[in-house]
Amino acid sequence: MGSDICVNALCVHDWKKGWPLRSGGFAQLCINCGSAYEMSVFCNNFHRQKMGWMECKFCNKPIHCGCIVSRSLFEYLDFDGIGCVSCVASQLRMMRNTENPNGSISSTKNNASDQHSALIDGTLSVDSVGEGKLMQLCRIVEASEPSRWNNSRRDSIISCSGQNNHEVKRSFREADTRFSNVFKPPVQSLVFSKFENSRSTWEIKNTHESTAQPSLNMYLGNPSGNNTIPPPSSGEIVDARPEGKASPPFHQGQRSRPILPKPLKIGMSMNPETDKGTISHARIARPPADGRGKSQLLPRYWPRITDQELKRLSGDLKSNVVPLFEKILSASDAGRIGRLVLPKACAEAYFPPISNSDGLPLRVQDVKGNEWTFQFRFWPNNNSRMYVLEGVTPCIQAMQLCAGDTVTFNRIDPGGKLVVGFRKASNSIDTQDASPSSLSNGISMKGTTNSGGTENLPLDSSYADLLQSIKGNGESHINGHPEHLHFGAGAVGFLTTENCEKTNKQSPQQPIPFSEKKRTHNIGPKSKRLRIDNEDAMELRLTWEEAQHLLRPPPSVQPSIVTIEDQVIEEYEEPPVFGKRTIFCACSSGGKEQWAQCDDCSKWRRLPVDALLPPKWTCFENGWDGSRSSCSVPEEMSSRELENLLKPSKDFKRRRTLENGKSIKEHEPSGLDALAIAAVLGENLTDPAESSAGATTKHPRHRPGCSCIVCIQPPSGKGRHKPTCTCNVCMTVKRRFKTLMLRKKKRQSEREADAAKEDNNHPRDESEADGASKSKDDTSHLENEGGRGQPEAGESSAGQIDLNSHPSRDDTQMDITGLSMSINHLEITNHQAKEYMTQNGLKSFNSEVHADQHSLLLTQSNGQGQNNLS
DNA sequence: GGGTTGCATGCTTGG
DNA sequence: CAAGCATGCAACCCT
Numbered sequence A: 001m002g003s004d005i006c007v008n009a010l011c012v013h014d015w016k017k018g019w020p021l022r023s024g025g026f027a028q029l030c031i032n033c034g035s036a037y038e039m040s041v042f043c044n045n046f047h048r049q050k051m052g053w054m055e056c057k058f059c060n061k062p063i064h065c066g067c068i069v070s071r072s073l074f075e076y077l078d079f080d081g082i083g084c085v086s087c088v089a090s091q092l093r094m095m096r097n098t099e100n101p102n103g104s105i106s107s108t109k110n111n112a113s114d115q116h117s118a119l120i121d122g123t124l125s126v127d128s129v130g131e132g133k134l135m136q137l138c139r140i141v142e143a144s145e146p147s148r149w150n151n152s153r154r155d156s157i158i159s160c161s162g163q164n165n166h167e168v169k170r171s172f173r174e175a176d177t178r179f180s181n182v183f184k185p186p187v188q189s190l191v192f193s194k195f196e197n198s199r200s201t202w203e204i205k206n207t208h209e210s211t212a213q214p215s216l217n218m219y220l221g222n223p224s225g226n227n228t229i230p231p232p233s234s235g236e237i238v239d240a241r242p243e244g245k246a247s248p249p250f251h252q253g254q255r256s257r258p259i260l261p262k263p264l265k266i267g268m269s270m271n272p273e274t275d276k277g278t279i280s281h282a283r284i285a286r287p288p289a290d291g292r293g294k295s296q297l298l299p300r301y302w303p304r305i306t307d308q309e310l311k312r313l314s315g316d317l318k319s320n321v322v323p324l325f326e327k328i329l330s331a332s333d334a335g336r337i338g339r340l341v342l343p344k345a346c347a348e349a350y351f352p353p354i355s356n357s358d359g360l361p362l363r364v365q366d367v368k369g370n371e372w373t374f375q376f377r378f379w380p381n382n383n384s385r386m387y388v389l390e391g392v393t394p395c396i397q398a399m400q401l402c403a404g405d406t407v408t409f410n411r412i413d414p415g416g417k418l419v420v421g422f423r424k425a426s427n428s429i430d431t432q433d434a435s436p437s438s439l440s441n442g443i444s445m446k447g448t449t450n451s452g453g454t455e456n457l458p459l460d461s462s463y464a465d466l467l468q469s470i471k472g473n474g475e476s477h478i479n480g481h482p483e484h485l486h487f488g489a490g491a492v493g494f495l496t497t498e499n500c501e502k503t504n505k506q507s508p509q510q511p512i513p514f515s516e517k518k519r520t521h522n523i524g525p526k527s528k529r530l531r532i533d534n535e536d537a538m539e540l541r542l543t544w545e546e547a548q549h550l551l552r553p554p555p556s557v558q559p560s561i562v563t564i565e566d567q568v569i570e571e572y573e574e575p576p577v578f579g580k581r582t583i584f585c586a587c588s589s590g591g592k593e594q595w596a597q598c599d600d601c602s603k604w605r606r607l608p609v610d611a612l613l614p615p616k617w618t619c620f621e622n623g624w625d626g627s628r629s630s631c632s633v634p635e636e637m638s639s640r641e642l643e644n645l646l647k648p649s650k651d652f653k654r655r656r657t658l659e660n661g662k663s664i665k666e667h668e669p670s671g672l673d674a675l676a677i678a679a680v681l682g683e684n685l686t687d688p689a690e691s692s693a694g695a696t697t698k699h700p701r702h703r704p705g706c707s708c709i710v711c712i713q714p715p716s717g718k719g720r721h722k723p724t725c726t727c728n729v730c731m732t733v734k735r736r737f738k739t740l741m742l743r744k745k746k747r748q749s750e751r752e753a754d755a756a757k758e759d760n761n762h763p764r765d766e767s768e769a770d771g772a773s774k775s776k777d778d779t780s781h782l783e784n785e786g787g788r789g790q791p792e793a794g795e796s797s798a799g800q801i802d803l804n805s806h807p808s809r810d811d812t813q814m815d816i817t818g819l820s821m822s823i824n825h826l827e828i829t830n831h832q833a834k835e836y837m838t839q840n841g842l843k844s845f846n847s848e849v850h851a852d853q854h855s856l857l858l859t860q861s862n863g864q865g866q867n868n869l870s
Numbered sequence B: 001g002g003g004t005t006g007c008a009t010g011c012t013t014g015g
Numbered sequence C: 001c002a003a004g005c006a007t008g009c010a011a012c013c014c015t
Helices: A085-099 A131-144 A151-159 A165-179 A201-212 A272-276 A307-316 A344-350 A393-398 A436-445 A463-472 A500-506 A524-528 A534-550 A639-646 A650-659 A671-681 A688-693 A728-761 A764-769 A771-784 A807-817 A824-839 A842-862
Strands: A002-005 A012-020 A026-030 A036-042 A045-050 A053-055 A062-064 A108-110 A115-120 A123-126 A320-328 A339-342 A360-366 A371-381 A384-390 A406-413 A417-423 A560-564 A567-571 A582-586 A592-597 A604-607
Touching: A320 A344, A339 A344, A344 A384, A344 A406, A360 A393, A371 A393
Parallel strands: A360 A417
Antiparallel strands: A002 A012, A012 A026, A026 A036, A036 A045, A053 A062, A108 A115, A115 A123, A320 A406, A339 A384, A360 A371, A371 A384, A406 A417, A560 A567, A582 A592, A592 A604
């Protein structure tokens, strides 16, 4: 045994020296994945070459090494080569006939193992020492040759077993159940090597006899004996090495420890179905496949897969799915810490050995084909080790697992690829009642808080479901390559897209997988907090934005009008509905109209304001305007009108924002900062689209961060503010205006200085002649800074100050008129602002918005502000 | 302040 | 009673 890099698969694997080869080297077997290599020594250095083919030691028939991968028997045999199935079978038959012509197992005393068992003329005699072993022998023998062990014979054997024969009987029944669904693998050959620890030929023969002879039908169901239900050789009969109580050295050599569950406890009833031969459909906790198996694997970790499922998987997928172990996720496992505690025995049995606590990366694939890299490591813990997989959170979240679900670890052979599958907890009644696990642990573990307490967690998803799901879902999870068939044992994630909450909701009668005491807390919030990366967040945000435009009041539902602190609010009994996004605008007659774009021809059609469109809408559904109910009819608007219509829209803004490489966020400052920034940069605070869409005093589109006057009002704010009002709004407005005007003055001074310089550099007539264009340039400059030029003056015809006016617009106005900003402008503006608030209060804000918009439309229609529009 | 990491603690289980 | 394991927790790190 040594430690080396397994070329084939995962990472560092243990390997053990195999049988000598004709080449002079020796075969090396990777303990973990079972791959075979040819080792030779040159210049005191080991050279390794993967063995593509090996020879049958009997007939020299070539056997592809792929056939030996993970074969459970190879670990018992070495230095003796391998044998093909036919040769091994014939050899076993020969041995059987020689040793036991009557079909009985010869009474043999194995010195090495100190086992005492005898079966004479169909009667197995045991002494008191071997009684416990007898039960397993019975199981094994019966498993291998069920047909040859009828009840009478079985009872006969039991009758000779002396005391505690009740237990033996139960064991028989148990074995009857368990091995009725042992699964016959599609193996073409078997690998044999001698026992590493000098097992006798007798043992080997019995190994062959009990396992390979009848049909070689013990594969996953009869894994290598080191840690699973053993063949006679591996279990209590052959491997008789004394088992020390103390923990073995880490990753020591093969050790055969019985991991059969304890015999059925008194009072436990078998699932009646098991006796009817329908157990193949039951979810059985299968003894795990071969592994190093240094420690006993508790049945709770046995992979549970029905015979049928596994057969179908292995057969249909042309790949051997070897269930290794499974674990029910605890709250810690499924939590956000991202650490999955591995059962120690499983970790040591199936994962690469690690010597330092940092561990090593473990590449694992999930059932969807995603490849994950976990850090397999351990912590010192009570003079022992605690194995964990770190970084499992993304994987667990990808599989939408939560505490109570089951994660399965599997291996796909050949190749040894590690695959993680999962099974969701469900509300169906588990069929594992007859499983060894439940048989052994069902009572004692019920209601406990440890993982054992989750043993009775119903698990319903099946491999068959998985297979069906895979087939039904196309090839997306298969990728067309057998090596990419990442089917975890029990991996049925395709069926379980519902989140845990849903599962729990759907299964109120489901036994709580964890005791209320310790498991309920800490599970929900942690496991359900999904991480959303930036991209998703952006996607989500955009979706939200889109949703804002798609939301419509429920049709045919009259809202009830509620006035709260002078704010009129429409209340609907029904939730809003999604409708096609449209654009509202003010028509020339002063009313409002709605425009919608056909999803087929992209033409814009005029609609009534109250028209509610489905998310998908075409011209043919234009029942309001029969003359334009076909995509072939041209648009009603001219291209310019259309542009003006679309320009203020969010789409247009976003498109332009994206084109400018600016984030949307830059255009959505919040609160008073937005007011100030917009004022300075020239962005029009009042989005005409929004204004038109919601051109009511109800201001229907308040959003977080909305900087309108209404939104920044204190909760107790009234519509009108007195001149002496010192509320936050008024004070803020005053302060902001003062600040803005100071900035404005500074910028204007700079501009004047620049203009003066230009005047010195250019003839005066040219300057005068280009006065208008200069102003346009300035306006364009402002626009480029992020705002659209608005031709409206901040001062309305009524001599009032529009609070939405901003310096840029003042700039425009002043530049157009040729007036220069004077130092008194600030005072004038302040005065006007005060006067404005005094006379009109802030309540007339929206009317000013309308004036703004209307002015914009007029300006545009008159062509006066064309150059101001980008 | 929140997340990560390493270890400790205590409960549960199995021998 | 020892081992295993779920989880708590403090120190450390990162943003």
